[in-house]
Amino acid sequence: MATGWGSPDEWEFVAHQVAAPEAGEVTIRVRAAGVNPADAKHVASARSGLELPVPIGYEVSGELSALGPDTRIGSGAASVGDEVIAFRVRGGYATELTVPAEKVFAKPSTLSHPEAANLLLVGTTAAEMLAIAGAGPGETILLHGASGAVGVSVLQQARLRGVRVIGTAGAERFDEVRRFGGIPVRYGDGLRRRVLEVAGGRVVAALDAVGTDEAVDVSLEVVADRRRIVTIAAFARAESEGIVAIAGSMPDSARFRDGVRSELIALAQNGDLVVPVARTFPLDQAPAAHRLLSSGHPGGKLALIPEG
Structure with missing residues (x-):
């Protein structure tokens, strides 16, 4: 997470207990986190309404490890162990995180976790x-x-x-x-x-x-x-x-993007929308991934992979 305003080289990995999901929430074991310019841009300098420390990462792919009581995800009924993606979340650079269930959808089976983690943004x-x-x-x-x-x-x-x-x-x-x-x-x-x-x-x-x-x-x-x-x-x-x-x-952009998620997931499931991935990095090499991204020529999407 960003404990101060600045570059990814100043980010820190912090151990914490993942909150158990309440009603309307799920916990995801992260298999891949998408790497996007916005991850670094939004914490490069102080921003109104944003307080430190700031969890980093807006989209992930992984598996459900827990569901809150009587909870369905954005794409419908789900169970522990199901492969899912989540978009417009906070703190995706993690091994596990708890998020609003409405932001979580069944992962397209046609995509690997690194690809799926980079589909929606x-x-x-x-x-x-x-x-x-x-x-x-x-x-x-x-x-x-x-x-x-x-x-x-x-x-x-x-x-x-x-x-x-x-x-x-x-x-x-x-x-x-x-x-x-x-x-x-x-x-x-x-x-x-x-x-x-x-x-x-x-x-x-x-x-x-x-x-x-x-x-x-x-x-x-x-x-x-x-x-x-x-x-x-x-x-x-x-x-x-x-x-x-x-x-x-x-x-207006947020509303549109939330509304089109299911359509894009369906396109990916049908093989009509692919996500070229150039490289993956271990989670603790997030700064190196952002250095490659900022070069302007990564050759495709990048993803972070938690150990294990």
């Missing part, structure tokens, strides 16, 4: 971006950061909707963009020209998962309706330019 973010973009079958959208974790989920969900996606990436990641149905274009000087050449017509919306000025500038140049330009990173530009910024901490 990026998946619900991508779903919300696509919902705001409002693109339909045959329409073309621009996606900045197409080979990143959120980008890969956008690509898969867009393909299921019949939406054509032009995705920016480095040349070394083009195959990853193509793998999930996108049309890769290289970011950098001349991006607007390359996008329009590939589009061959109207680009109806733009999704920004990187937050660079280039991403925002090109989006403004190729998309007519600023309400269909969505960013998860360029918040200052969103305010000044009148484009849409979203984040899980925003009430």
